[in-house]
Amino acid sequence: MTPLLSVQGMTRSYGNHLGCSDVSFDLYPGEVMGIVGESGSGKSTLLNCLAGHLTPDAGSVIYDTRGHGPRDTVTMSEPERRMLGRTDWAFVHQRASDGLRMGVSAGGNVGERLMAIGNRHYGDIRGHAIDWLDRVEIDAGRIDDRPVTFSGGMQQRLQIARNLVTGPRLVFMDEPTGGLDVSVQARLLDLLRGLVRDMGLSAIIVTHDLAVVRLLADRLMVMKSGRVVEHGLTDRVLDDPQHAYTQLLVSSVLQV
C-alpha cells in the first residue's frame, strides 16, 4: 500500500539551536500518528515543517495527492501547497484563536472553506454549517454568534468543524487539548476519536500528554532534543518503553 505521507530526513534548525533533525516515517491511510516529547523537543517544529508552515532545511514530505499521486510538498509550488492546505489537509491549532476568525460568526467560520472551493449557495453553506455544529456538539442556535462568546472547549470544537467541513484526508493537530480543563479535554478527545473513526481520517497529533495519544494514536514517535528516540505501536511504546527517556516520560505520568 502507498503511504499517504512519507517523510524523509526532515531537518530544521534555528541558528545554533536545533529544531528537529533527520526525522523519517511513513503514515498510512486511516492511521493516527502521535508525536510526544517535552517542550523544546522539536515536535512542534516538525509538525509545522510537515504542514508547510515552516520551510525545512533538508528533507522531503511526499504526499499521495488525489489527482497526481505521490508529490513532494516541500518542493511543490505554493499555489498547489495552499490548495492542499484548504482542501485535503487540515490543521488544528493549540490555540483556537490561531485557527479561527474570531470576528466572524461560527457559521462563517465553518463555511469559509466551502466558499473557498466555490460553493455559492447561502442556504446550502448554512445547512452544512448547522450539520457540522451538530457533529461537534455545538447548539445550532449559536450559528450566528462569534467565537469570542464561546468557551475554550467550544472554540476548539468549532475549529475542528471548520477544518473538517471539506472532508480532508489528513489532519495535523498541535496540542489540540492543551489549555483545556480535564473534563473538557475528555469530551474533546471522545469527539475526536469518533470523527477520526467515522471519517477514516489520517492524523498526526503532537502533544506532551500521553493520555491523548493513548486514546487516539495507533503509532507513536518519542522525540527528544530534535531527534526521534523511539517509535512503535502506541501500546507497545507506552507499556514496554525501551529508551531511557521514554521510560522516564511514561513513569512520570499517571497510567491511563
Place this chain on the structure above:
Amino acid sequence: MSGYNFAYLDEQTKRMIRRAILKALAIPGYQVPFASREMPMPYGWGTGGVQVSAAVLTPEDRFKVIDQGADDTTNAVSIRRFFERTAGIATTTATRDATVIQTRHRIPEEPLREGQILVYQVPIPEPLRFLEPRESETRKMHSLAEYGLMHVKLYEDISRHGHIATTYAYPVKVEERYVMDPSPIPKFDNPKLSDCAAIQLFGAGREQRIYALPPYTTVASLDFDDHPFDPSRADHPCGLCGSVETYLDEVIMDDAGGRMFVCSDTDHCETRQNAGYRGKDAG
C-alpha cells in the same frame, strides 16, 4: 500654461502609464503596478485618474469630468481646469459629446458608446484590503484566485442583516477570474460595468495601481445563488426631471425635515428637462 508638456506629464511618464494601461486591458481586472508620479493635487483627490487621463488624452479629445455624478462639484471643476490649462483641450458637460470622461463615484446614466473612455478615480484598488491589510498577502490571494474570504464577508452580512450590506464599492468578478473593486460607485451603477461599449480604465495614484475593463467585458457582482445581487435605488422619481430609473441624491430643503430627490447625474437630468420632462418639484 507654459513650461509644462501637453497634459502636464512628460512623454516618458505617459509612455510608462500607457504600457501599464495596455497590460491592464490585456488582463481585465488585474491590478498593474505603475510608477505613479507626484501630481500637483493631493493623493486621494484623483491623482490616479488624472494620470490615466493625461496618458490617454490627445489634442482632439473632448473631456468631461464628474464627481458624484455632477460636473460642477469643486473637485470636478478643479480637475477640468487643470486639463484646460495644461492640455488646452476642449471640455464638455455632455456625456454623449465627450470622448474621455473622468469620474469619481458614478457611472453616467446615459449608456456609453464605442470610442469613449471612462476613467475612474480609485482610492483603494484592492477589494480584499479590509479583509486582509497586507499587500503581499492580497497579491498572493489574487494570483491563486483565493477568494473565499470575500464571500465570508457577504455571508456575514446576510446572516446578520438578512441581505448583503455593501452599498458602494461593491466587489465584482471580471470574466470569472479577478475580483475587482469598481471604485466607490454605488452598487446601483454596477450593472453598467458589464458589457459596456466604452473602455473603462481605473487609476489609483497613491496605491500605484492601474486596472481596466476592455469593451464588452463580462463583470459580475459577487453574490449567492439564493441571494442574488440587487442594485437598489431610492424609491422616488427625480424631483426635477421625473425619471424613475436614475440614481438620486437626497437634498435637504429646510430644517423641518423637508427634502427632495434629484438625479445625481446633472447632465442627464438637464438633458431630460430640456426635452420637456418635468418632476414634481420643477419650476
Place this chain on the structure above:
Amino acid sequence: MYVAVKGGERAIENAHAWLAEERRGDTDVAELDIQQIREQLSLAVNRVMAEGSLHDPDLAALAIKQARGDLIEAIFLIRAYRTTLPRFGTTKPVETAEMACDRRISATFKDVPGGQVLGPTFDYTHRLLDFKLAAEGEPVTAEQRDADPAPVPHVTEFLNRESLIEEAPRDDTPPPDLTREPLELPAARALRLQALSRADEGFTLSMAYSTQRGYARNHAFVGELRVGTVPVEMEIPELGFAVEIGEITLTECETVNQFKGSRTEPPQFTRGYGLVFGHSERKAISMALVDRALRWEELGEDNSGAPAQDAEFVLYHADNIQASGFLEHIKLPHYVDFQSELELVRKMRREANAQTREAAE
C-alpha cells in the same frame, strides 16, 4: 424651487484669493523674503528638501513661504515640482568618508581619529526662551579656527578592521528609484533606505522610538553622526570624465548594534544607516534605527511582530504626502456613497421595526 448647486468655479477662485490674503497676513508687517527663510529658518528648509527629495534651498524656502509655514504642504509643493523636472543623468555616489564635517560625534569611542567635533548643535543649550531674540539682537560671531586637513574616517571602519562589525561591501548595482518605479515588496535595503530618507520625520522618529522601548529592540549605539558638505560629481559623457557640479550638506548616522548571531550570521556588531539632505540629526538617527529593525530577515533574527520590523507597514505609511492626501480626501463630497448607506440604514430600520411590531402583536 430647487436649483442644483452651481458656481464651483467662482467659489474656488474666491477661496484662492482669500488664501493669498491670509498668507500675507497684516500688511503693516514687513513681508518675509525667500533669503530670510533660507538663512534663518534653515532647519525647516532642510526638512522640506529632505522629504521633498529635492536639494534646492531657495525653492524649499519659496515653498515654505507659499505654504504659510505648513511644512508638509511645502514638501508637497516641492514634490509636485520635482515630478516635472527632466532628468539629465545620475551623479556618482557621494563619498561621505570625505565629508568636510561641521559636526562629527561618536558615542562608542571617547576619542577617534579626526576628533569629536561638537559643531552647531542644540544638544547642550538650555531650553530657555531667549527673550533677547524678540528684540532685534546683535549678530553673534563664533570663534573660528582652521579646519584640520587630516581626513575624518568613518568610525565603523575601526570596528571593521577587527571584523567585529558586519561587512558592508561596496555594491555598484544601480539602486532602484522609488520615484520612477512602483514600490513593490519585498523591498531590498537600498529601496527601503530610499523610502526612509524621504519619509515623514515624525513617523520615522516614532517608529525608531518604539524600537528603543522594546518593540523590536536592537540595542543601537550611535557609532557616528556626521554633518557636513560633500562634493557632488557627475560623469559627463561628452567629456568622458566626472566633474564636480556642486556641493550639498548631508547628515549621516551609522549605528552599531549588538547582535548575538543567528542561523546565518556569526556574533558581531551590525549596522543601521541613515542619510538625509541638510542638517537633520533627528531624522538621520531615526532612519538608522528603523533601517536596522527592518533588517531582521536578512540577519536571520526573529520577527517579534513589532511595527518597526514590518517593512510593508513602515514603507506604505511613511510618506506624509500620500498619508495627508488620503487623510484629507475625506473632505471631498461623498454624498453618492452616503446616499446608498442612508438607503440601507432606512431599509434595515424598517425591517427591524416591522419585526418588533410583529413580536408585539
